[in-house]
Amino acid sequence: MSRVETGQGPFVRNAWYAAASSEEVGQGLLARTLLDEPLVLCRTGAGEPVALQDRCAHRFAPLSLGQRCGDEIACPYHGMRYGPDGVCTHVPGQGTVPPQARVRRYPTLERYGLVFVWMGEVGLADAAALVDIAQYGQPGWGLSRGHALFHACLDNILDNLIDPAHTTFVHQRTIGSDAGAQVAVQASLEDEHTIVCGRWVNHAPAVPMVQRFARPGGLVDRWQFYRVRPPCTSWVDFGSLPAGSPHTPQAMDAAPYRVLSYAFLTPQDASHTHYFSFQLRNFAADDAAVTTEFNALYKATFDEDRVLLEAIQREEERAPGTPPVRIASDAGVARLRRLTQALREAEQPPASDQASTVRAISPS
Template identity: 30%
Template structure:
């Protein structure tokens, strides 16, 4: 997988990812929001290049509808939820969770075409997931995210909008060799010179790598109760069970632990991407530690450090996207792959298979 077996011809990517176009499969679960974002107050969000309104019914059930009234296209998200019906702010038409119009204030009859698209939602862990493809094609549940609400873990979650195609972010978080360069001042973890071993387990991309004893990134030392730059033994294991989410486990071994002290720890990151408007991505992230009840001040400090590092990714990825969009050559530019790009190339292969299946290719 790490060997470049495909040839690149002029004007072609190794495997085109269509990053200047709509390149997101529909028949899969994407993250719509953090659970706390969805309340009885309508939330407007662009998902897979469509305007969607999210809200909860009085019993807590989350709802997702197209955010355009079928009468004169006013955004339903500018209205209110009343008696479990979302009320259009323009002329007061009401719609139920199934998208069907239930009331037209100015007349008794309701046009049969007075409806909007509704989308299936599921909750997994701390996130709500949406299926925007064919509901008859639902054949699996969202990725299991139970650790994000497990009291045995100390969990940090965050969100940022990135003005870059989601594939750029997905490839970025699966290739950690950039950490020694782009994150030299934040992660301060400069031992990623060698690419990891990459394999496929079905459609799940897996990478694994062992490291000799070395200083642990100061971003995570406090959360583990270590002093800064503590020397530890570390194994990294990452996996992408869905194009929407990937995980990265930092398996940490305390070499100085006494006979009655804990020796092994896990820090788990999750990188969740959902296409938004064209050329923009919703990026939800998780940093978690398999130790409960970490002090709030430690978690806040850790989160601030993680955000600083991820802003470095965001800034560069946005510049890459802008450069490609402004350059009249677009994707018609040579692109090479390195040995460390095994996981990234696998992402493109998985994506191509899914898109081809949906498009009947």
């Protein structure tokens, strides 16, 4: 399999993908497309989130257009009912149910105010594969949230989220400034699953977000560490200390301004991506007004990325296959692309198996 340089490569399926916020999934039927697969989401009476293939086994009518019958879903076309396990339980007008009358049920996991769906092999679904966030729900950490649908592919969005250098030019109204323009970015593997790319910008004026909420009395040292765990999770550790402070984990924990921004990215298809996000902040944790302001400021920040990424998407669609020129700040992007490629190849059968499959399905 050749490495993808532009556009969206094959989806990695063995992963937890955010499908909806917890609030979106209720007793009604929610239609959502993930990785080009139509799903219907709902909750059982006991509160368990359920994700089923959104296609009746009979004539493929979308189940999301049907009705709830207790914990079952009735198809809008002929009333066939499906249980939470995806098995048809009733066919109006006949006493038996064909054994093949079933739809796929996807494993679900609810955490961090989101409902996640495992889109790959059911036997590989493991709750431990979802990133662990120690600060979530802990005292002293405020929470803000957002969701948007980008007309941009997942691969390009992740490139953006392993790239601290762009903040100097794209986000000067919020988290960037000219002070970082000449500061090199360092990229490395934090562990076998996670890439980290970041830098310290020292003895510089505070960026607008820090000025607004921390009100430093002078110059600051600020850090930006971008982490990506492919295929679909990103988090950014951003904070500020008085200039000359120690750059230790202890000092960062006690900083007057620190925000951990998480993004869970789910392709709708090869050119549209759901961007579920939340921010954990170490100040004004219980201040509803600050939360409201944070929601607006981070929406504005992500919109700045969205406008550029959607423009890039249009250009890639106009001139597919045009190779990009790489520069020094793309070190994290290069590592990310290699790691994602390894995940894709791990999900593909060996070439000999592929040949056997082709022979098996080819007409004699």
